[in-house]
Amino acid sequence: MFEALKLLRSTAFRLSLVYLAVFAVFAGLLIAYLSWNTWVIFSRQLIDTIDAEVQGLAEQYRIGGVLRLIQVIDQRTGNPSSSLYLLEDPDGNRLTGNVARVPLQVWKEDDAVRIRYERFNEGVGSNHEAIVRVFLLPGGFRLLVGRDIEERRRLQDIIWRSTLLGVVLMVVLGVGGGYYVSRRILARIDAVSETSRTIMAGDLSQRMALSGSGDEFDRLAESLNAMLARIERLMHGLKEVSDNIAHDLKTPLTRLRSRVEAALRAEPTEASYREALETTIEESDRLIAVFNALLMIARAEAGAAGASFATVDLSDVARDVVELYEPVAEEEGQSLTVEASRKAEIHGNRELIGQAIANLVDNALKYAPAEAGGRDISVSVRCQGDRAQIAVADSGPGIPAELRDKVVERFARLEESRSAPGAGLGLALVAAVASLHGGELRFEDNEPGLRAILDLPAGSGKMTGA
Known part of the structure; x- marks a missing residue:
């Protein structure tokens, strides 16, 4: 009834x-x-x-x-x-x-x-x-x-x-x-x-059932399922980030506390206090940088930066980044060059794209040092049809093919790079920026070395060049 x-x-x-x-x-x-x-x-x-x-x-x-x-x-x-x-x-x-x-x-x-x-x-x-x-x-x-x-x-x-x-x-x-x-x-x-x-x-693993008829209910269910899959990925990413934060930030926070306690237990002199404070500030700066990187990744993944999209010339951005890192490369005995003679205009966020290119260059300088054969680092901007590609190539040890999907995860670091400074968020930010712009980050062999390619669509912008 x-x-x-x-x-x-x-x-x-x-x-x-x-x-x-x-x-x-x-x-x-x-x-x-x-x-x-x-x-x-x-x-x-x-x-x-x-x-x-x-x-x-x-x-x-x-x-x-x-x-x-x-x-x-x-x-x-x-x-x-x-x-x-x-x-x-x-x-x-x-x-x-x-x-x-x-x-x-x-x-x-x-x-x-x-x-x-x-x-x-x-x-x-x-x-x-x-x-x-x-x-x-x-x-x-x-x-x-x-x-x-x-x-x-x-x-x-x-x-x-x-x-x-x-x-x-x-x-x-x-x-x-x-x-x-x-x-x-x-x-x-x-x-x-x-x-x-x-x-x-x-x-969150549940999905709306499809009848297979292709009617409006099936189309609605497909849209809902896509949304649920996206929510599940975001929730999984949030849990992963929380676990990684708890795991990777526990050590520096504990070290920071230990140094402060050691300073308090030691003979109270101006020099010891100054050294403890300087160390504390340095460690705090690293923690702030980690949180800033996490916030930038979250902002990119949420699409919050999409409202500030404008026409961006990738060649200008690449030249600015190379100019910024040239002194660092020279100090480390490395050669940093740029090949971006033609315009490559897309519709995007200049700040995020610049940060993504900077992260790729910073990784190349950091993980392909001169003593490891990474003397030559190049940044190139090319246009292919309606796509623009920013490639950062080095001649260092590279990344094994089976680990290339892992390195774009938050706080992911290879064993051989554990001793280098960093939190394992640089490539995760690059991948998030690529996704925000409808593009992708991929890695290729440079023989020798690694070639990181940021592939972006033209969108409503205009690209010229070969």
Whole structure:
């Protein structure tokens, strides 16, 4: 009972009833109009036929008088038809015709009228319906001519009964169809609601079921599933970040606290306190840099920087970054060059793209030192069709192919780079910036060394060059 009430109260069922009511009213009005218009046309044609026949009989009367008129009427009534005739003398006596009796007021009518009458040679009480017209002849004779409409009336009744039956069947089928459609729709909605409750309970792996029909519910389910997959990835990333923060920041915070405690336990001198404070500030700066990097990654992944997109020339950005890091490279005995002679304009965030290029250059300088063979580092900007590529290549030890997917994760660091300063967030930020701009970060062998490529789409910007 509850299920039936739930279906009856559903929007789909109520909409089905509304459409059914509108269609039924429209169909009824249309059928009524057609029926009425058909009857009007039929009556007009019938009256025109009667008028023509009356004129013809009046002409016969003028030619041959009453005897000829009686002869013509007898001849016509001898053949079975729907035509009606009645001729009376001035005293009201019936002279000929196939009509036995008509209402007296009919003889006073000037126009065609619809009457009930009795046929001649039929039993008393026979009752038929006809349209007739009365014509007064010279000498006081009265002529009645008409057409029986009984069969047409019965046909009209059949049409009306059929129409009524059709409307009833339409209502029954409409209600049944609405019930069936509502039940199917309600089942799909209930499935979505049940899955939503399961997801809200904490099971983010659940997805909306697809029927395979490709209808609007399937398209909605696909969009919801894509959104849920995105939310699951973000939640998984948040958990991963939380775990990584707890793991990777615990050590520097503990070290910071230990140094402060050691300074407090030591002989209170100005030099020891200064050294402890300087060390604390240095460690704090590293922690602040880590949190700034995490915030920048979160900002990029959330798409918050999309509102500040503008036309950016990647060549200018690359040259600025190389100019900034050239002194560092020279100090480390490395060569840093840039190949970006042509414009490569895209639609993006200049600050984030500059930070991404800087991270790639910084990684190349840091993890491909001169003593490891990484003397030559190059930054190039190229355009290929509707894509722009910023490549940072070095001649250092590179990254094994099986670890290249791992290095873009937060706080991910290879064993051989553990001794180098850093928190393992640089490449994660580059990957987030690439994703924000609809591009990707990929790695290739430079033979020897590593080639990191930031591949970005042109978007609504304009790119020129080879």
